[in-house]
Amino acid sequence: MTKVVMAKFVFLGLLLVGSVASLDLIGRTQSAAVKGKLMCEGKPASGVKVKLMESDNSFAPGFLDSDDKMASGKSDSSGGFNLSGTSKELTGIEPYLAVFHDCKDGITPCQRVYRVNIPKSYTNSGSSAKQTYDAGFLFLILVLTISISESGKLGRLQSVAVSGQVKCEGKPAVGVRVDLMESDNNMEESGIIDDDDFMSYAVTDELGNFNMSGSEVEISGIEPYVNIFHKCDDGLSPCQRVLRINIPKSATIWGDTPTELFSIGIFELAGKVIGERRSCAYRNLTSTSI
Structure with missing residues (x-):
């Protein structure tokens, strides 16, 4: 009896393996095609790179899973393109067209990316697309675009520069750590939605001065701020006080080189500030390193 039961389990196991193998481990083959003029x-925008992609993420390409390339090519002398390709997915594919271009982009680094979603009604099972989605004329200068940095992050490169002077009880605060950050969370900087991005840092000189710049890639405008880590007027309390000062968006620019320097002015660290917090990120700060 035991042998019969074991044989049934072995048979079911082989049946399951065969079913998975029939899906080629990743799904069924599906197709899509797209055409248009840039x-x-x-x-006409000729020689522009175009890709037919399949989205593995409903929020943003590559955020949860890398999107799949179905086909790629370049626009011809009339700006025309025609792509078709396949992808294997367990569920229905979500194809889109990605256009990588420099139309009206000046000397901005990286390329702008124009994305056009393709309706699911233009997809079908099998290795050949049964119909082609016509994207029509795509006017690259009129559309909202994003860029892809070398690290693969989506957005446009933006930068900011900031300076200032900090004092403790009227004297220069020497050796203070100042971090230049970019906020990815409008609710609070704890990273509930997304961790904030580190852009740069500086340590104040013998006069309490600091000066630094940094850049970050974001789809929308960056929201920079500085965190000042210090022990001024802190007694024997553990770790450090952290003072956050927001930098106005008007001080930021597109590109990797800031054209102006935003100054926070002279800031007195002594006394309590509403909204300040504590951090143990830089434990080497001491009473002599304010």
Whole structure:
């Protein structure tokens, strides 16, 4: 009896393996096709790289899982393109067109990316697309675009520069750590939605001065701020006081080189500030390193 039961389990196991193998371990083959014409300032945009992609993430490409490339090519002399490709997924595919271009982009690093979602009604099972989605004329200068940095992060490179002077009870606060950060969370900086990005740091000189700049890639405008870590007027309390000062968006620019320097002015660290917090991030700060 035991042998019969074991044989049934072995049979079911082999049946399951065969079923998975029939899906090629990743799903069924599905197809899509897209065509259109690219225009830049009223003229055909030739030689522009286009990719037919399959989204593995409903929020943003590559955030949860890398998107799949189905096909790629370049626009012809008339700005036209025609792509078709396949992808294997357990569920229905979510194809889109990605156009990588520099139309009206000046000397901005990286490329702008124009994305066009393809309706699911234009997809089908099998290795050949049964119909082609016509994206029509795509005017690259009019659309909302994003860029892809070398690290693969989506957005446009933006930068900011900041300076200031900090004092403790009227004297220069020497050796104070100042971090230049970019907020990815409008609710609070604890990272509930997304951890804030570190851009740069500085340590105050013998006069309490600091000066630094940094850059970050974001789809929307960056929201920079500085965190000042100090022990001024802190007694024997553990770790350090952290003072956050927001930098106005007007002080930021597109590109990797700031054209102006935003100054927070002279700031007195003694006394309590509403909204300040504590951190043990830099435990080497001492009473002599304010």
